[in-house]
Amino acid sequence: MAPGPSAEGWLTPDVAGLLVDVAWRAIHAGLADARRLAVRAAEYPEPVREYRATFVTLLRRGDLRGCMGTILPHRPLVEDVAHNAYSAAFGDPRFPPLERHELDGLDLHLSVLSPLEAMAFRSESDLLQQIRPGVDGLLLEDGHHVGTFLPSVWESLPEPEAFWRALKRKAGLPATYWSATLRVSRYTATPVP
Secondary structure, eight states, X not given: OOOOOOOTTOOOHHHHHHHHHHHHHHHHHHHHHSOOOOOXXXXXXXXXXXXXXXXXXXXXXXXXXXXXXXSSOOSBHHHHHHHHHHHHHHXXXXXXXXXXXXXXXXXXXXXXXXXXXXXOOSSHHHHHHHXXXXXXXXXXXXXXXXXXXXXXXXXXXOSHHHHHHHHHHHTTSOXXXXXXXXXXXXXXXXXXX
């Protein structure tokens, strides 16, 4: 069984700095010779060896340049960060692989996700009343349709109904879609400075 999340306060400045450093090293390794950074969790301190899910978002001069992550924890935090940083830079299908000249003006944002919490709701209006704007990330699942929005998406979609409709479209569903088979889970994201 994978280790669970540690107690509140695990994200010290030293841990945050280490994770950001690993993310940047993963990107530089990809630029240097198109390889993933070899990260062995056993060589790192305990807080970053715990199994956690992360997202790495790259912005270049304020515009999205790549974003990749995991919703469920399935590897140590430090390994997940390295994997997702590389993937955001070189594997996001919406963008060509990052090139060295793009490092100028490139910002990296790292988020560590909480465990998923399945939501229980009787109707779409009930669901919308439960959503916490600015706090919740949502995972929508219905058959082969899957989509997620990180909590940071609230910055561009601050109204729950607009957030929810956009998430349905992202999952490949009509904005007005509703079904009894729809599953929604929420999570929070801790930004790593």
